[in-house]
Amino acid sequence: MNYKIALIKGDGIGPEVVGEAVKVMDAIGEKFGHQFEYVDILMGGCAIDAVGKSYPDGTAEKCRACDAVLLGAVGGPKWGHSTDPDKRPETALLSIRKDLGLYANLRPAALRPALAESCPLKNDKNIDLMIVRELTGGVYFGKRDRYQTEDRGEEASDLMAYSEKEIERIGRRGFELARLRSKKLASVDKANVLETSRLWRQIMHRLAEEYPDVAYEDVLVDNAAMQLVRDPGQFDVVVTENMFGDILSDEASMITGSIGLLPSASIGDTAPGLYEPIHGSAPDIAGQDKANPIATILSVAMMFRYSFDLPAEAKAIEEAVDAVLNEGWRTADIAKPGEEVIGTVKMGELIRAKL
Numbered sequence: 625m626n627y628k629i630a631l632i633k634g635d636g637i638g639p640e641v642v643g644e645a646v647k648v649m650d651a652i653g654e655k656f657g658h659q660f661e662y663v664d665i666l667m668g669g670c671a672i673d674a675v676g677k678s679y680p681d682g683t684a685e686k687c688r689a690c691d692a693v694l695l696g697a698v699g700g701p702k703w704g705h706s707t708d709p710d711k712r713p714e715t716a717l718l719s720i721r722k723d724l725g726l727y728a729n730l731r732p733a734a735l736r737p738a739l740a741e742s743c744p745l746k747n748d749k750n751i752d753l754m755i756v757r758e759l760t761g762g763v764y765f766g767k768r769d770r771y772q773t774e775d776r777g778e779e780a781s782d783l784m785a786y787s788e789k790e791i792e793r794i795g796r797r798g799f800e801l802a803r804l805r806s807k808k809l810a811s812v813d814k815a816n817v818l819e820t821s822r823l824w825r826q827i828m829h830r831l832a833e834e835y836p837d838v839a840y841e842d843v844l845v846d847n848a849a850m851q852l853v854r855d856p857g858q859f860d861v862v863v864t865e866n867m868f869g870d871i872l873s874d875e876a877s878m879i880t881g882s883i884g885l886l887p888s889a890s891i892g893d894t895a896p897g898l899y900e901p902i903h904g905s906a907p908d909i910a911g912q913d914k915a916n917p918i919a920t921i922l923s924v925a926m927m928f929r930y931s932f933d934l935p936a937e938a939k940a941i942e943e944a945v946d947a948v949l950n951e952g953w954r955t956a957d958i959a960k961p962g963e964e965v966i967g968t969v970k971m972g973e974l975i976r977a978k979l
């Protein structure tokens with residue numbers, strides 16, 4: 625088969641980690657008989673520098689003409705201060721999610737066996753969960769305002785809104801994924817305070833009746849944050865709204881001890897899916913062959929699984945990664961003091977050699 629992949633290399637370590645992931649894709653192509661064609665797309669801080677805005681006109685159309693999008697990372701302190709949305713890299717991220725309708729963000733957090741010692745928790749080392757984060761609604765996309773009041777000085781507001789439709793489609797994704805894993809779903813909300821959460825819970829309960837084979841529970845977000853560090857092994861699939869998912873997915877990634885290993889997928893109903901590592905652009909180590917390319921390489925595995933329905937190819941990548949880690953190869957982010965450290969390119973090479 626032929627696949628056309630949009631590459632948004634972005635900023636910081638983005639180009640380096642995407643570079644290694646592309647080489648892995650090509651190796652998979654050779655082994656399994658696929659052709660990958662790549663289309664470079666400028667987005668993020670580098671686009672601000674080149675054309676004056678982080679999300680150049682036509683970006684979504686260019687992505688839509690491809691079968692999937694692979695994104696490295698966007699942003700960095702260089703572009704951190706502007707109040708003009710066009711000059712902020714985050715604007716590009718939110719816009720592409722919205723324009724491609726990527727409402728479901730899958731963020732797996734699993735402790736890889738070879739790295740169990742990196743887990744900062746003392747007890748529960750049985751971590752393999754998937755956060756399903758709603759990605760195109762809620763407070764991220766509600767009306768924002770800033771205005772002067774007569775007696776309270778300046779005031780700002782961000783509106784959090786969710787429709788029944790938005791909740792139902794992400795809820796279904798949660799239940800469907802739970803069916804493919806261990807048939808357990810936790811829905812995280814703040815229904816003791818927020819009206820959006822009360823609607824969320826109402827709809828999730830309605831869906832739960834359609835999925836009697838899935839063990840369902842409601843968890844309040846503050847409790848979920850606490851349970852994640854107390855006993856993460858109790859969770860399998862966790863579905864939640866946009867901002868709670870943003871926060872909890874960072875927490876979940878940290879308890880695996882290795883944010884440099886975690887991939888993610890953002891998918892909708894029709895548009896190409898977008899795949900990216902969870903980590904950011906790490907400008908402090910950019911261009912130094914220090915970044916860990918594994919999260920991006922595992923994002924390619926997710927692309928094969930969720931966009932192209934190529935589970936054997938996905939598994940081949942995941943097994944190659946585990947094999948290299950089992951042999952003890954480490955980039956700086958996952959090395960223990962005194963351990964030998966290898967660079968981005970070498971890590972990519974070793975993984976390809978296993979394919």
Ligand code: IPM
Pocket residue numbers: 714717870
């Ligand atoms: C993420 C990031 C983004 C988000 C930022 C950079 C806008 O934190 O993908 O989790 O909040 O969604």
Ligand code: MG
Pocket residue numbers: 870871874
């Ligand atoms: Mg985040």
